[in-house]
Amino acid sequence: MNARGLLRILFAGELRRSGQLVGLLVALTAGCALLWAVAVVSARIDNGLNLHTAALFGGDFRVSAPRPLDEWFDSLPPELKPQGQIISLPTMARYGQAMRLVRLKGVDDGYPLLGELRIEGQGAQGSPPPGQVWVGPALVRQLGAGVGESILIGQSEFSIAGIIEREPDSVASGFSLGPRVILGMVDLAGTGLVGFGSRISYRASFLDPDETRLAILSERVPPWARLTTAAEEMNQTRELLRKSGHFMMVLVISALLLCGVTAVLAVQGLLVGRLRDLALLGLLGVTRGSVLRLFVALFLTLGIAAVVMGGLLGELLQRGIVAMMGEPLAAAGFKPRLVSLAVMLGLLMVAALPPLLAVTAIPPKRLLTGQVSLWLSGRRAWLIIGLLLAGLGLILLLADALRLPLLLAVSGGLAIVLLARLQVWLLGRLPAPLEPRLALLGLSRSPARSSIALSGLTLAVVALMLPLLLRGDFIDQLAGQLPVDGPDRYLIDIQPDQHRGVSEVLGAALGSPPPLHPVYRARLTRVDGIGAKRLAAREGRAHLYAQRENNLSELLPGGEAEAGELIAGRWWGANPPAGPEVSVEEGWADALGVDLGSELEFNVAGQSFRARVSSLRRVNWSSMEINFFLLFSPGALTGLPHTFITAYNGGSAEVPAFEETLIRQFPNISVIDVAQLVGGLRELVDQLARALLALAVALPVIGAALLWTLLLTDRQQLVREALLLRLLGAADGQLRRIYLWRYGLLGALAALLGGGVAIAGAYYLSQSLFEMAYRPGPGLLLGFLVGAVALTLASGYGTARMILDSPPARLLRQRPS
Amino acid sequence: MTAILRTEQLTKWVTSGEQRIDILHPLDLQIQAGESVVIVGPSGSGKSTLMSLLAGIDAPSSGRIWLEQQELTALDEGELAALRRGTISFVFQDFLLLPALTALENVMLPLQLIGAEAPREQAQARLAEVALTARQHHFPAQLSGGEQQRVAVARAYASHPRILFADEPTGNLDAASGEQVIELLFRLNREQGTTLVVVTHDERVAGRAQRRLQLDAGQLLELD
């Protein structure tokens, strides 16, 4: 019979000997499903959050001005032109005798750029047809005009075509009081309102997810216009984005670790069980190449089957998780799916090739004695290492999202393998009574294989623990970001001479007036003598702070607690400093390289002044309270032109009655209603928390299943050893104790080492990524210790039962396979 | 002389699909304490099967076995194991040493398992008897086949068993090594009074036993 015929027979034989192959298939499938689900859901959350943020803002960035921007657009090259334009102004709407102040918004054909404008009973819509308007529900109530009836705006009459259910960029278009009215840009021109109104706001929105145009445009913005970005303005969602991104990265690392461990252990288990077959093939004259091809084909077949099934399962899992969340998800595209499949197949091959190459290079005689190591040595080792690095490099090239996770996983994995090896070495040297020593026989005498097994278990424990360790903190933090009764309405543009009047109205309405913060609009000119131009060229957000206006304020008496948590320096206290000093938000300071003692120079309305940095602050932007990047010492800004800003909780009423009084009395003041934003954010956080929780729980469940199958691959050898001990006179109790020791020790070591690494990892990640104080939960570590020991013991108990119940003659019939 | 092992209508069959294959036909046998018995017969005649049944490491399909006064067929696995402890030892064709233990540790193991005193010294004495003192710290993989089988014999005798079962102890050895192992087995049988049951194809072994049994297609015949 020729080699090919022989291979065909052996291949069929492999498939028939199903036990281990099924285990391997199950493990790989589960791993693949897990990786798929985690990768896709992460991508969807990430895309969804980005989209959500940009949609709330009406684009990735925008330029707004009190006068038309058309001329400026004309000076721009075509690729820099905006995608959408909006003109908004407060005006009166009339229906019969009734009149109402409304917020008029003229939109172009492309509206809305992002998100959905939902009209009651009509679903998602764009800009209204000519002669028609979309109106807010409050207007219908207040005017008594229904859908289909006509209202007068300026010189034109419009028919109400529908009631706005949800306006995607309502936050961005805030700024004045009254219900919303949306109409087409051409219709707006026909009203005759544009050109005479004093408070028209022109806005151009840009889609620019990869921020290529932002830097170019920010240099070209005329001085009377303002450029703002979604990422910068939407402080709240930015935090969410960043932190959930980090958390998902942790999940991906964990999933990767689990899959890698699965692949390595499963393949090793399978190969160790085939040593004799391999020797036999060699003896029968089958070449090494043929054997390699046989096993590569076998693993590829298995891998593809696992990837197909795992992909399907992963898609189901992913959809299940998504079904629990809904809105903040966007489509993920094919990339995460393809990448997770490729990574899984790659992992399998990377796990399979080194031991295969090693085994096929060993002379059959040595294979027959079973005393072989699956470690590599010599030239071949370098070849494999080269291949591994190349594969890793390829993955890194393909999947930028996996870059950091992979690097972390690889270095963490290496550290664990080394530690496991050390543990095994130490175990071999411990003087111990008979039973634990017998239990550890296999461990200490074949350190390579034992280290792999122990590392596998340990890595699995880390992978399972890390998300659970971080989950609680992370979700608590998410929930804690949104205050229950935080302010949802802001008053801006309060003039200094209106300070008392506004305070009185608010005081009467709310019981005690909220503090009014002064706002000074200033340009940064120098930091420690370095000009703004050079500062703007720095990486990151520096250009946002160095090129555009910054809002400065002064610390109000007793306002220290609200201003944030000091991370360096100190507050001024009762004695004001000799010269002007400023407390700087840490992100702002970071972006511009500002530190304690730095000297900042600003320009406010043509007047230049300097201040020394006396403290750095961490601000919780999600609290919705008013806060400032730059907070000056009391009196430091006296005499400079400024306005005031304040915020309060408007209660349940849609528009608090006192606001009408305010606006009538002080028509220049604008009200910003962020109730919708807060509501949207809260929903977002809830959904995010649910999705991440689902992922974080799915991970350990699948991981535990994986571990179980992995422990089973070790079984055959154990049964052999145990039956032999039985023949030599080991009693029931002795065998049972040996297994208790073996599995208990293995589980405990893995749990301790894994727990240690996981806690260190969680500590590091909390500090560096989540910026929160890490609260180690001794309960969880203990739980894992107990869990890992219980799991391994249960598996060991199964093996022991099998041995205790079966006649040892089986051993003599079942010669080592 | 009293019978140390006795069987009554002992049979063994296996089923493969619908078909029943009889390995041993009803079989009555007595083995006296201190005897040396060889079982010969063509390949596939059921020698190893019979030996496993006699040693209580496999369960018969029907019939009964007594070890002295104790009926083996009435015991469960745990009780059988307890009964075997220190009473029955084995030597197999392919040695079955624990690869992770040195020669000395392999010999010590049964002593340690039954909690014997001074296991190390006893094991060293056994190894000296099989002339392997110099190799006591070597692992099985470092020993020749003959040396491994001598370690196995030393291990089998270490716990001073009442009966020693050996299945083709020389099957994997060349003539000279085989001779050494046979010599050892019978010497210890003589000196310690251990009952010796050997399954073999080897004429030299057969020639030295006090009693020879032949199995042929599951039927037992007393030779001589």
Ligand SMILES: Nc1ncnc2c1ncn2[C@@H]1O[C@H](COP(=O)(O)OP(=O)(O)OP(=O)(O)O)[C@@H](O)[C@H]1O
């Ligand atoms: N579990 C089993 N399933 C099927 N057949 C079996 C089983 N155990 C033993 N046999 C069959 O029983 C017969 C006797 O087997 P046994 O191993 O006792 O033979 P033997 O006399 O020791 O042969 P050899 O000298 O070749 O070792 C053989 O035909 C064997 O195929």
Ligand SMILES: [Mg+2]
């Ligand atoms: Mg046989």
